[in-house]
Amino acid sequence: MAKQETATIYSEGQKNKEVNVTWLSQEECIAGGAQDMDMILEYVEKVNKWLAEGKVVEPELLHLLWEEGEYSGKRIGVHAALIRSEEMRVAAVKGIPSNPMNPINHQTPRSNGMIILYNEDTGYPFAVMDDTIVSALRTGASSALGAKYCARPDSKILGLVGCGVIQNAHIEATSKVMKQIETVRLYDMNKEKAEAFAAKWAHLGYKFEICSDIEEAVAQSDIVYTATNVNLGEEYIPKEWIKKGSFHSGVSMWDHQHEAILEGFNKYCMDYKLRLKDDKYPLSELTKAGKLDPEDIVELGEVIRGSRPCRESEDDSVFFVTLGICATDTANSYRIYKNAKEKGLGTEVKLWSNPAMF
Secondary structure: OOOOOOOEOOOOOOOOOOEEEEEEOHHHHHHOOOOOHHHHHHHHHHHHHHHHOOOEEOOOOEEEEOOOOOOOOOEEEEEEEEEEOOOOEEEEEEEEEEOOOHHHHOOOOOEOOEEEEEOOOOOOEEEEEEOHHHHHHHHHHHHHHHHHHHOOOOOOEEEEEOOOHHHHHHHHHHHHHOOOOOEEEEEOOOHHHHHHHHHHOHHHOOEEEEOOOHHHHHOOOOEEEEOOOOOOOOOOEOHHHOOOOOEEEEOOOOOEOHHHHHHHOOEEEEOOHHHHHOOOOHHHHHHHOOOOOHHHEEEHHHHHHOOOOOOOOOOOOEEEEOOOOHHHHHHHHHHHHHHHHHOOOOEEEEEEOOOOOO
16 A cells, blocks of 8 residues: 655644645755656656556646637646555646746746645645646656657657757657667757757767758658647648658647548557547547547557557557646656655645634
8 A cells, every 4th residue: 555645734632733735846856856757757657557547537637828719828727636556645736837938038938837746634735846847758758658659669760840848858758768769850940949959969879950841850750749839720730741650749739730630640549538528639629520539549558558559560650649647747746755855855834733714
C-alpha cells in the first residue's frame, strides 16, 4: 500500500488543529528533479499504464479564454487528477495560464503552471508547487513515448515545426527513447531561433538541417512534432506531406488539415480518449462529425500494456494526440515534492491554526 502524505495536523483530542502546507518555488522544484527527463519519462509512462488499468481518475479539462474563439491565444487551463496506484495515492488540481505574447512583451515564459497536491485521508492540500517545468517536459515526454510505442523503430529523421520551449522537451525526450535518429529538420518562422536551437542540441550528435519552409521539415521526416501558435481554422499541413510509415504528434492541434488526418494517416492514437468529449480538437471534431470512428483510436496506455496494438506494419502512418494528462503532472510533482522534502527544501505555510467553520 502506498504511503499517504499528510499535512501537518493534530489529533481530534487536541485543541490545536493547525494545518500547514509546503510551498515549493520553481528553484526548489528543480532541486527536487523537475528537469530530470529520465524521471519525467518514467512517470509519464507509468501514468499512461495506470490510466489504462483504471487507477487514474481525470475529469474533462476546462479552458477559460480571455478572447472568445482564440484557442491558441490568452487562456487558462484548469486540470485535475486523482491517482490510486500501488506506488502513490494522491490528487491534484493544476492551473496553467498561457499568453503567446509574454516572451515578446515581457521576456517571460508563455505559460506558467501551478499545482496543488491533496491528501487522500483528509482532502486537505499538503503542497503548492511550481509546475511550469514539469508541464513542458511531460508534454515532450508524452510525444516521445507515443513515438516509442507507435513510430517505426528504425526512424532516422525527426522533423520539428516550431523551435520553442516545447520542442526542447521533445528533442531531449526523443533522444532517450528513439536511438536511430540521425537527422533533425527544423523550421521556425524566425530562422535565428532555429539556428540557436540546433546549436543548443548539437551535443546530441545529430545532423541538423534548417529548412526554408515547413514542407521541407515535414514531408520526408519519419517522426514529426508540431508545436506552433496556429489557431482553429489555420490548418496548413495537407495530406500530400504525410510520409508513408511516419508518426506525427500534433501537439499544437490545428496544424494538420482534416483531410490530412483522415487520408494521410491510417492509424490513430491518443493519451486519453475522454478528451474526445471536448469540442475544439481535431479528433473530437472528426468523431462527432461521424468522419472517424472512436473505436479506431487507440489509447496509449493500452499499447504500453500490450492489450491493443497501434502500428501493425511498416507502412502504417500514425497520427498521435497528447492533450496533457494532469495525472502525469501529479505523479511527477509528487516525486519532486518527496525529493525536495528529503533535502529539507520548501517553506511551510499555514492554512489555518484552528478551522473557523468547525
